Amino acid sequence: MTRTAVIAGQGALAPAVIAALDDPLVYALDGFAPDGVDAQPFRLERLVPFLDSLLDQGVSRVVFAGAIRRPRLDPELFDSRTAQLVPRIMMAMQSGDDGALRAVLDVFQEHGLTIASVAEVAPGLIPAEGVLAGEPSAADRRDAARAALILATLGPLDVGQGAVVAQGQCLAIETLPGTEAMLDFAARHAGLRPNPNGAKGVFFKAPKPGQDMRIDLPTLGPDSVIQAAQAGLAGIAWQAGGVILLDRAEAIRRADAAGLFLWAMPHSGI
Known part of the structure; x- marks a missing residue:
């Protein structure tokens, strides 16, 4: 059985995607959860431990739904493994939001997680x-x-x-x-x-x-x-x-x- 996690951004899309899925796990960047959505917060400074926790819970597929803004990063909160990704992500951010998003998607995939599109999980939208x-x-x-x-x-x-x-x-x-x-x-x-x-x-x-x-x-x-x-x-x-x-x-x-x-x-x- 494929277990799906939703990374919920702001706006009305996340609730619509969550409603189309069967009992997904729902997360949001700390401070950016959409209204009316019960999402577990996570921080980008601890991205690698967060990905480990998804795998530990049997998640194999992740859907990004909604607007995700760049959070302010606190250098003191980085764990050692996530800190190693900072130069790579910062370089990608120089090419704009698309570059930054692709870099984050690559990290998810490198940890064995499939990125599913809204079209795959909720084609009616x-x-x-x-x-x-x-x-x-x-x-x-x-x-x-x-x-x-x-x-x-x-x-x-x-x-x-x-x-x-x-x-x-x-x-x-x-x-x-x-x-x-x-x-x-x-x-x-x-x-x-x-x-x-x-x-x-x-x-x-x-x-x-x-x-x-x-x-x-x-x-x-x-x-x-x-x-x-x-x-x-x-x-x-x-x-x-x-x-x-x-x-x-x-x-x-x-x-x-x-x-x-x-x-x-x-x-x-x-």
Whole structure:
């Protein structure tokens, strides 16, 4: 029997993944447990003993679910074996969050643990290609394709996983402040659209090119729909098979109520 441990990050994804699993062990970085989740804390300074404890409990598979921020490390708390990993992880961190995450995943795997993706353990959270609500216009589809191209081009810079495009013009890029800040920025600059009566714009999400699909997938949910509506956009599009949609039924209900489309678009953008 495969025993699974969930590394729970902040946000609504961890509870959804936990609900899809049969009696998982749940852990979170000390101080970063998501609300409403009973997670056992662990510290990165004692990563190797933590991995040993997982193996001792029969864990063979680990799922990362939710936003994980870099904790402040206390040099005095490192055990000798974890301390040996510090130069390697610090070097990886210089290449951005993706590099740091890959380095941590490598350590888990080197200890005999398999890293499972959300798609493996909770496939219902990742919509396949298709329109889930409303109907994007031809102009909306062009804006979504433009946003996909922008994100694909920015991918090597490890900037973000979202963009807002209206009438072919990029109104906002998701950066460290996150999706809500990006959509608020787009709302405040909606007047920059060339034609005030033209296409309202599209919020698009996708994984970064070359992203490890086992961790840090972009996530949408009912709150995303409300935020897109408040930004005055026509709808939300995302890369099919590469984005998590939380509480699908409620997201669709809110989109229908607000007159927004929800579209899991093919990777080609066609």
